[in-house]
Amino acid sequence: MAENGSSTLESDYDAVLAALARALPAAPPPVSLRAELLDLAQAPSLPIDTAAYAWEEPYPGLRIVLLKSDATRGFKAQLVWGAPGARFPRHRHGGDEAALVLQGAYCDEAGRVGPGEVSRRARGSEHSIEILPEGDCFTYLVSYGDSEIL
Numbered sequence: 001m002a003e004n005g006s007s008t009l010e011s012d013y014d015a016v017l018a019a020l021a022r023a024l025p026a027a028p029p030p031v032s033l034r035a036e037l038l039d040l041a042q043a044p045s046l047p048i049d050t051a052a053y054a055w056e057e058p059y060p061g062l063r064i065v066l067l068k069s070d071a072t073r074g075f076k077a078q079l080v081w082g083a084p085g086a087r088f089p090r091h092r093h094g095g096d097e098a099a100l101v102l103q104g105a106y107c108d109e110a111g112r113v114g115p116g117e118v119s120r121r122a123r124g125s126e127h128s129i130e131i132l133p134e135g136d137c138f139t140y141l142v143s144y145g146d147s148e149i150l
Contacts, residue, residue: 032096035073036096036098036142039075039077039142040098040118040142042077043140044067044079044102046102046103046138048081048102048103048138053065053079055081059086059087059089061082061085061086061131062080062081062082062083062087062088062131063080063081064080064081065078073144074095074144074145075142075143076141077140077141077142078140078142079138079139080099080137080138080139080140081137081138082129082136082137082138082139083131083136084104084131084132084133084135084137085130085131085133086130086131087128087131088128088129088130089128089149089150090127090128090149090150091126091127091147091148091149091150092124092125092126092147092148092150093121093122093124093125093126093143093145094123094145094147094148095123095143095144095145095146096120096121096123096143096144096145097120097121097143097145098118098119098121098142098143099120099121099139099140099141100116100117100139100140100141100142101113101114101115101116101117101119101137101138101139102115102138102139102140103135103136103137104131104134104135104136104137104138105131105132105134105137106129106130106131106139107130108127108128108129108130109127109128110127112132126150
């Protein structure tokens with residue numbers, strides 16, 4: 001009888017959850033999320049032709065190229081190419097940022113970020129990055145404000 005009673009309770013619970021879900025009005029996603037997704041969708045495809053870009057190397061083993069910018073939105077899209085063991089120093093974000101890992105992996109204080117994963121950082125957040133030893137890491141970075149090295 002306990003199993004049957006338990007089953008009835010689960011069924012009632014599921015029915016209540018379904019009713020609540022139907023009662024809630026549909027909410028559109030924030031405009032900023034839509035813009036971020038559209039910006040991320042413009043990431044380059046693999047394999048990356050490294051010879052096709054004019055890379056800058058601001059830190060040993062880290063190369064960066066600016067692909068797009070829009071001053072009216074404070075928007076920058078950059079491709080980052082990191083060698084295993086390379087580090088990006090601790091910095092503070094002046095605006096929101098989303099990083100889509102295309103190949104390889106890196107880690108920061110929040111953990112490992114690998115291929116196909118997106119790491120989001122809010123304005124004012126701080127972190128540092130280290131490229132993991134698995135191989136070169138290519139990350140498509142979209143930011144909405146400048147960062148400050150700490």
